[in-house]
Amino acid sequence: MPALYVVPTPIGNLEDMTLRAIRILKEVQLIAAEDTRTTRVLLDHYEITTPLISYHEHNKLQRLEDIFQALESGDVALVSDAGMPGISDPGYELITAAIEHGVNIIPLPGANAAVAALVASGMPTDSFVFMGFPPRKTSHLRQFVEALVDEKRTMVFYESPHRIRTTLSVLAEIFGDRPIALARELTKMYEEILRGNLTDLIVHFAETQPRGEMTLVVRGKPEDEILLWDETRVRAALAARLADGEKRSRAVKAVSDESGWDRRTLYDMDI
Ligand code: SAM
Numbered sequence: 081m082p083a084l085y086v087v088p089t090p091i092g093n094l095e096d097m098t099l100r101a102i103r104i105l106k107e108v109q110l111i112a113a114e115d116t117r118t119t120r121v122l123l124d125h126y127e128i129t130t131p132l133i134s135y136h137e138h139n140k141l142q143r144l145e146d147i148f149q150a151l152e153s154g155d156v157a158l159v160s161d162a163g164m165p166g167i168s169d170p171g172y173e174l175i176t177a178a179i180e181h182g183v184n185i186i187p188l189p190g191a192n193a194a195v196a197a198l199v200a201s202g203m204p205t206d207s208f209v210f211m212g213f214p215p216r217k218t219s220h221l222r223q224f225v226e227a228l229v230d231e232k233r234t235m236v237f238y239e240s241p242h243r244i245r246t247t248l249s250v251l252a253e254i255f256g257d258r259p260i261a262l263a264r265e266l267t268k269m270y271e272e273i274l275r276g277n278l279t280d281l282i283v284h285f286a287e288t289q290p291r292g293e294m295t296l297v298v299r300g301k302p303e304d305e306i307l308l309w310d311e312t313r314v315r316a317a318l319a320a321r322l323a324d325g326e327k328r329s330r331a332v333k334a335v336s337d338e339s340g341w342d343r344r345t346l347y348d349m350d351i
Contacts, residue, residue: 084147084178085157086171088164088190091293093267094125096191102126104188109154112147114170118161130157140170144177151183164192168212168238193266193295194236200273201234201261201297208234214247219324221247225254229338232300241290248285251298252278253316254338256309259299265292309339319351 085104090096105111105128112135113119119132133150135143135158150156158165158174165171175185194210211228214237215221228235239247244262251258260281262274270292274281278298309317314335321331332346 081184082151083155083184083186085155086165086187087157087159088188088192089122089159089162091162091191091193091267096267098190101188101190105130105157108157110150111157111159114160119159136170140173144174148181167192196266197263197295197297198236200263202275203234203297203299208236210236213238218246221250225250229254230301234300235298237296239294239296241292244290244294245285248278248282252282253320256313261297263295314339314341315351318346322351
């Protein structure tokens, strides 16, 4: 019975292809690729001549039929631009549809930025949570981070250099000054892993222009963290909500719930 191979590709360094991944890409009859031009560079490097079809965010539903047609007569491989397909990349819909069609799914292990950053971070790896890309809109970002405030597991995020400053400041505002590792340009020439507290990275990126691909690994809430926030943190959280246009009553309730401060004191603060 034909199979759908899920084949990870390098996240920067072309050498991060396994021997098996190269063989499978040579043997399948079709490769479904997020961007055929990107994948063509990889295939040329490894002298792979298998036909390519595009499978990306905007055509992924229309393309299912073509891929299932191909699967009737032979194996197909799914690749994304970098790393593991389906991890913040197209793949999920194809894989679930293929399972429903009774297609055998064969995943190959390989390059993935989240796992590489996690193991290099020095944070606990026994239990972690992958959160993908945080939302872009600041109010949504804040809600997203607030929902994680009690998360004890190590958290892994993808982020772009354009949004990293905002994301770091919202993380610091809501989590307090937690340890973080930022893995930048993994497997590439300018690979760098910055470790410190959130405020250290905020200071770093105030002085340095953020560049390149980055993955964040943030320490979960320590078991013994004191629930009460200091006044600076309470004021910052309240001010941020009010600046976002939130009603005072709503903002006070939310900050009170998070911080342990009583509502009356928050109401009376001159913010
Ligand atoms: N499927 C990929 C994987 O398995 O890692 C992730 C694709 S997602 C569209 C791209 C994001 O992954 C980047 O914005 C960055 O956050 C992270 N990333 C990809 N390559 C990276 C690298 N070389 N170093 C650090 N982070 C990287």
